[in-house]
Amino acid sequence: xxxxxxxxxxxxxIVKDLSRFGRNYLDVGEYLEIKYPxxxxxxxxxxxxVDALKNTGTEMxxxxxxxxxxxxxxxxxxxxxxxxAKSEKGERVSATVSYGYKKSEEDPxxxxxxxxxxxxxxxxxxxxxxxxxxxxxxxxxENEKILCPTAYAISIGRKTSNPIPKRGEYAWxxx
Numbered sequence: 001x002x003x004x005x006x007x008x009x010x011x012x013x014i015v016k017d018l019s020r021f022g023r024n025y026l027d028v029g030e031y032l033e034i035k036y037p038x039x040x041x042x043x044x045x046x047x048x049x050v051d052a053l054k055n056t057g058t059e060m061x062x063x064x065x066x067x068x069x070x071x072x073x074x075x076x077x078x079x080x081x082x083x084x085a086k087s088e089k090g091e092r093v094s095a096t097v098s099y100g101y102k103k104s105e106e107d108p109x110x111x112x113x114x115x116x117x118x119x120x121x122x123x124x125x126x127x128x129x130x131x132x133x134x135x136x137x138x139x140x141x142e143n144e145k146i147l148c149p150t151a152y153a154i155s156i157g158r159k160t161s162n163p164i165p166k167r168g169e170y171a172w173x174x175x
Contacts, residue, residue: 005041017047018064023072025065032061099149102158116156120146138172148172 004010013036015021022028036043036052043052048064050057083093092111097103100121102114120141127137141148151169153160165171 005036005039008039010041012042012044014044014046016045018045018050018061019068019071021045022065023069025062025069028065029062032058097158099152117149117152120152134174138174141172142170145170146172 001010001013005013013021018028022031032043032052035041044050045057045061048057048060050061052058087093091109097111100114100117101111102117104110104112123146124137124141127140132140147155147169148165148171150160150162151164154164165173
């Protein structure tokens with residue numbers, strides 16, 4: 001969008017509120033008070049009733065930007081504190097369940113061992129102990145037709161955002 005502004009392709013930028021435009025008050029100030037006026041770009045923030053062309057609402061803009069940055073920082077701290085407290089209690093902090101586990105039927109907040117996948121995890125661990133490297137283990141799993149984690153998840157009806165590897169459901173990609 002900034003490149004389009006600089007190329008003169010955009011004449012007006014409209015945001016719901018200043019916090020949607022940016023979090024760093026220095027960057028926001030630079031755009032709103034220096035760059036946009038130089039480029040002739042009109043800026044409107046609906047929530048704060050800011051309209052740079054009419055010069056309305058601009059007197060509080062620096063303060064709003066500072067408060068938005070502080071709010072984002074405080075929210076981030078609170079989220080990290082909650083995650084830390086959950087992990088210290090032994091609760092999960094990830095939205096996705098790791099391969100080898102599944103959500104407990106009694107308490108979806110808890111994970112339990114998925115015995116079928118755990119067999120594969122134990123097998124991979126054993127191969128690692130025997131000295132095989134990642135690539136060797138991946139090739140062996142492919143040759144033995146062991147479903148990769150994404151294909152396994154799909155086979156048991158678990159939702160996954162990952163696609164099956166292009167090489168097929170037995171392809172274990174090495175990162």
